[in-house]
Amino acid sequence: MKDWRYWLAEQRGTLLAFAIFIVMFAIYTANHPAGFTANVVQTASNKGVLLAFVAMAQTLVVITAGIDLSVGMIFTLTNCLASWLVIGTGLETALGVVAVLGTGLLCGAINGAIVIYGRLQPIVATIATGAVYFGIALLLRPFPGGSVNEDLADALTGRLFGVVPASLAALFAVVLIVWVPFSRSVLGRAAYAAGSSETAAYMSGVPIRRGKFAAYALAGLLAAIGGLFLTFFTYTGDAAYASGNAYTLFSIAAVVLGGVSLFGGKGSAIGAIFGALAFRTIGDLLFVFDFDPLWQPLFQGVILLIAVSLGAFALFRVRNRLEWFL
Amino acid sequence: MSETTIGGIAGRMPKFIRRADPAVLTAFACIVLLLFLGSLYSRSFLSPEYLLQQLKVASFLGVIATGMMLVILLGQIDLSVPWSVAVGAMMAAAAAAYGPIGVALAIPFGIFCGVLIGVVNGIGVAYLRIPSMIITLATNAVAQGLMVVYTGGFSPQDSATGAMRYLATGFTIPGVPNAVIIWALIGAAMVLMLTRTSFGRSVYGIGNRERAAYLSGIDTRRVVMIAFAISGGLSAFGGVLLAGYASKAAQSMGDAYLLPSIAAVVLGGTSILGGRGSYLGTVAGVILITLLQSILSVMQMPEAGRQIIYGVVIVAMLLLYGRAPASR
Numbered sequence: 122m123k124d125w126r127y128w129l130a131e132q133r134g135t136l137l138a139f140a141i142f143i144v145m146f147a148i149y150t151a152n153h154p155a156g157f158t159a160n161v162v163q164t165a166s167n168k169g170v171l172l173a174f175v176a177m178a179q180t181l182v183v184i185t186a187g188i189d190l191s192v193g194m195i196f197t198l199t200n201c202l203a204s205w206l207v208i209g210t211g212l213e214t215a216l217g218v219v220a221v222l223g224t225g226l227l228c229g230a231i232n233g234a235i236v237i238y239g240r241l242q243p244i245v246a247t248i249a250t251g252a253v254y255f256g257i258a259l260l261l262r263p264f265p266g267g268s269v270n271e272d273l274a275d276a277l278t279g280r281l282f283g284v285v286p287a288s289l290a291a292l293f294a295v296v297l298i299v300w301v302p303f304s305r306s307v308l309g310r311a312a313y314a315a316g317s318s319e320t321a322a323y324m325s326g327v328p329i330r331r332g333k334f335a336a337y338a339l340a341g342l343l344a345a346i347g348g349l350f351l352t353f354f355t356y357t358g359d360a361a362y363a364s365g366n367a368y369t370l371f372s373i374a375a376v377v378l379g380g381v382s383l384f385g386g387k388g389s390a391i392g393a394i395f396g397a398l399a400f401r402t403i404g405d406l407l408f409v410f411d412f413d414p415l416w417q418p419l420f421q422g423v424i425l426l427i428a429v430s431l432g433a434f435a436l437f438r439v440r441n442r443l444e445w446f447l
Numbered sequence: 448m449s450e451t452t453i454g455g456i457a458g459r460m461p462k463f464i465r466r467a468d469p470a471v472l473t474a475f476a477c478i479v480l481l482l483f484l485g486s487l488y489s490r491s492f493l494s495p496e497y498l499l500q501q502l503k504v505a506s507f508l509g510v511i512a513t514g515m516m517l518v519i520l521l522g523q524i525d526l527s528v529p530w531s532v533a534v535g536a537m538m539a540a541a542a543a544a545y546g547p548i549g550v551a552l553a554i555p556f557g558i559f560c561g562v563l564i565g566v567v568n569g570i571g572v573a574y575l576r577i578p579s580m581i582i583t584l585a586t587n588a589v590a591q592g593l594m595v596v597y598t599g600g601f602s603p604q605d606s607a608t609g610a611m612r613y614l615a616t617g618f619t620i621p622g623v624p625n626a627v628i629i630w631a632l633i634g635a636a637m638v639l640m641l642t643r644t645s646f647g648r649s650v651y652g653i654g655n656r657e658r659a660a661y662l663s664g665i666d667t668r669r670v671v672m673i674a675f676a677i678s679g680g681l682s683a684f685g686g687v688l689l690a691g692y693a694s695k696a697a698q699s700m701g702d703a704y705l706l707p708s709i710a711a712v713v714l715g716g717t718s719i720l721g722g723r724g725s726y727l728g729t730v731a732g733v734i735l736i737t738l739l740q741s742i743l744s745v746m747q748m749p750e751a752g753r754q755i756i757y758g759v760v761i762v763a764m765l766l767l768y769g770r771a772p773a774s775r
Contacts, residue, residue, distance in 0.1 A: 188580060235762060240770040242719045244524060244580055248706055249761040256754030263751070362702065370584055383578050415599060419592025426585040433575035445576055446658040446667075 134380015135392035174347030186385025191251030193369030199348030204267025204358025229341015316385025470716025506630035514681030522721025532701030535683025561683020569672030615691030654721030
């Protein structure tokens with residue numbers, strides 16, 4: 122096989138997610154009353170980018186064959202924290218941003234430490250830490266409120282050169298700064314290897330523990346970037362249980378749509394980003410077709426159900442029934 | 448195995464202590480500790496009325512955790528509990544609005560809707576081989592969507608029927624709340640099923656190694672599906688009881704039951720990887736969680752503090768005895 126065919130096989134999930142997104146976005150803008158204008162793109166990207174950050178966070182953990190059910194709560198916690206800290210003069214704002222990101226990193230590191238060194242199951246451990254993070258968020262913001270440095274917020278939610286949405290540029294920057302170096306580093310390789318076959322990776326001397334720990338910690342960081350952006354969009358902090366839970370759920374949907382295998386070791390954060398953007402666009406399709414917004418939760422749930430059921434097609438390729446059981 | 452390592456001391460202990468799971472003993476020890484701490488805080492903590500009241504509150508969680516335990520024994524998990532509970536409650540209350548027949552069928556209809564959710568979960572897990580965590584999250588989202596469409600986004604106006612209230616708050620035997628009797632009956636049935644029927648043994652077998660269970664001639668997919676259906680039905684029944692207790696259904700009434708039900712099962716020594724665990728442990732876990740909640744509310748701890756303490760206690764107890772074996 123030629124090189125490009127290997128590349129194609131490796132990136133199939135990502136390309137599929139990209140294609141779904143393009144088709145959905147084309148349908149969306151074609152039926153939008155305003156059409157394909159910079160404003161429509163900016164609004165769509167501002168909504169999509171939030172989920173994209175959380176989905177990237179989920180991807181890092183899913184690649185190691187784990188799951189992080191606390192990403193939504195880290196997202197909520199950092200949102201509440203940012204509504205206190207990211208305010209004031211330039212220096213204060215910068216320190217606030219650093220503190221918020223550091224908190225996210227710490228939350229992720231705690232998850233990683235409990236799962237890897239405490240040897241607990243990721244599901245139960247992250248549900249429990251999620252409760253703790255939500256509790257802290259509720260302490261910070263018993264009622265919605267707070268504020269944010271509006272100059273910074275407007276700069277990051279506006280448009281660059283009047284055309285490109287700034288949030289999309291920020292997403293691109295985060296991919297370049299966090300995901301690309303990580304996936305090419307030894308630690309990133311180790312995270313993939315641990316998800317693919319932990320025993321084989323261990324026998325080959327791959328630093329699986331450090332790789333997995335880095336994945337969990339960076340997941341916390343990415344969720345915090347998402348939380349920061351939520352604050353920029355809403356100008357407030359809000360410890361909403363339902364919204365945190367919804368982001369966790371949607372991040373899983375985005376990851377599945379983005380071609381990341383829930384069994385670990387396969388997929389990329391780029392795919393998850395397109396999965397997230399596609400998921401958001403599908404959710405918004407209801408609005409351009411004038412459906413009652415009441416139907417939106419059901420519609421999103423059904424999309425999620427269909428997306429996860431698509432994985433079942435792999436069953437047709439199973440030759441030996443014993444392969445049903447992992 | 449443990450008898451030989453502990454040696455002479457354990458050898459002289461009564462048989463039931465020797466055979467007991469250390470996790471179950473720890474859970475019971477924690478219950479005693481909580482009761483002790485509570486009695487230091489307030490005298491009335493050890494009064495029979497208060498304890499019976501706690502047992503009544505615990506029975507709602509107990510019914511839900513019973514279903515969760517069955518699924519966890521298989522090595523799976525059911526994250527659709529929140530909206531299974533809400534669907535059970537709302538559909539039972541909704542059926543009550545349709546005349547006398549609706550009132551009579553309210554409770555079965557609520558449970559039936561829960562079973563339906565469970566069957567969808569079961570088909571996804573057993574036949575489509577979708578990871579249980581994912582498919583149950585998805586059905587939870589669909590159930591939520593259906594209920595939002597049904598209620599129009601508001602809490603439903605239908606109220607619970609007399610029978611539901613009677614089951615949740617009435618007294619058939621003087622002094623013993625009906626809810627506690629129901630939990631005892633469901634618990635007894637569960638114990639009987641797990642220890643005395645081939646279905647129960649299959650559940651443990653599949654939890655240990657599904658491949659081996661399949662090769663031994665067990666129709667593992669059917670067993671998994673039935674287990675999920677039972678779990679959905681019990682969650683919905685818990686919702687029916689809760690609706691009877693509060694005399695109406697509410698939108699997010701089930702949210703508060705997902706983490707506690709998993710925690711109760713896992714704190715009771717049931718392995719989250721499946722195949723190991725006893726119902727006695729789950730009972731201990733349920734009472735432990737309920738007492739913890741009660742003490743926190745007696746101390747007038749705000750919701751935020753409760754969530755934090757909850758999460759910390761669960762992680763701490765799991766680190767004590769819920770750890771996976773050291774790798775390799």
